Amino acid sequence: MSEPTDPQSALGFLLAGIPHASALKLHVVSLEPGKAICRVPFAEQLIGNPDTRVIHGGVITALLDNACGIAVGSRTSLRGQIATLDLRIDYMKSATPDEDILAFAECFKVTRNIAFARGIAYQTDRDDPVATCAAAFMLRTRSQPGKPGTDQGST
Amino acid sequence: MDILKRALAEGRKPDLKELVEAIPYCRFLGVETDQKGTELTTILRFSDRLIGNPMLPALHGGVVGAFLEITAVIQLLLEAETEEIPKPVDIGIDYLRSGRPIDTFARATVTKHGRRVCNVRVEAWQDEHTRPIAALHGHFLIKPRSAESD
Numbered sequence: 001m002s003e004p005t006d007p008q009s010a011l012g013f014l015l016a017g018i019p020h021a022s023a024l025k026l027h028v029v030s031l032e033p034g035k036a037i038c039r040v041p042f043a044e045q046l047i048g049n050p051d052t053r054v055i056h057g058g059v060i061t062a063l064l065d066n067a068c069g070i071a072v073g074s075r076t077s078l079r080g081q082i083a084t085l086d087l088r089i090d091y092m093k094s095a096t097p098d099e100d101i102l103a104f105a106e107c108f109k110v111t112r113n114i115a116f117a118r119g120i121a122y123q124t125d126r127d128d129p130v131a132t133c134a135a136a137f138m139l140r141t142r143s144q145p146g147k148p149g150t151d152q153g154s155t
Numbered sequence: 156m157d158i159l160k161r162a163l164a165e166g167r168k169p170d171l172k173e174l175v176e177a178i179p180y181c182r183f184l185g186v187e188t189d190q191k192g193t194e195l196t197t198i199l200r201f202s203d204r205l206i207g208n209p210m211l212p213a214l215h216g217g218v219v220g221a222f223l224e225i226t227a228v229i230q231l232l233l234e235a236e237t238e239e240i241p242k243p244v245d246i247g248i249d250y251l252r253s254g255r256p257i258d259t260f261a262r263a264t265v266t267k268h269g270r271r272v273c274n275v276r277v278e279a280w281q282d283e284h285t286r287p288i289a290a291l292h293g294h295f296l297i298k299p300r301s302a303e304s305d
Binding site for chain 1: 156157177178179180182183184203204205206207208209210213215216217218220221222224225239240242243244245246247248249250253
């Protein structure tokens, strides 16, 4: 399968069929090879502290993990065959209630087996982050050796 | 938080079932608690919307991470006398095995209980405790009872 050239078609295609992304209403805002921006709209059911109405840190974990995975997938064409190995998140400040959360993720290094990515979760200003992350992904988790780059259809 | 303040005022541990019910995101994920004295196991009931990779299928990495984080927070609420829900400062998650589409369990240990910050470790497993699917270590800010402003 070739890389979709129309960014709009790519965006819907990337998260289609991922039940948890649908549950969070997570969507891709923009994409270029190795870089992705995703958004999770504010929702009452995602609140982690009913007193302050701040979104739970776990939502940010899921958002950053997914955004980094998409950035890695877009750089390696290994969608569906990557698995998070480790994810480290630093929480800088509480998210503001009633505002969406965005994540910018960048895959900055790909080796034979591993890809490295970093991400920033923010609301209005990327320079004023809610959280940042560093992640490592295992590549080709489902394909046989010697068949790099096979797409999800064959697994 | 009201549930915590009430428990503190009455000199008892908070009711974790009531607490988990009061947190929308815990209900959204389907987190339950199984408490025997101070020993706490959290349960993540499987549902289709927790899937992140439908081809395997496997739980979403973010879901597993969130579940570990919730477990750390609940353990802290049990051990630290705090009026507020602890806030994560940093967490590191190691993904050890893919999360299969079944119930997941987790237990946390408070490694270091500081005055303002606690260090917590959590492990999640599915059918065998000795085969963890993920582990978390992290720091959480706590607000101790009648904390002096600093």
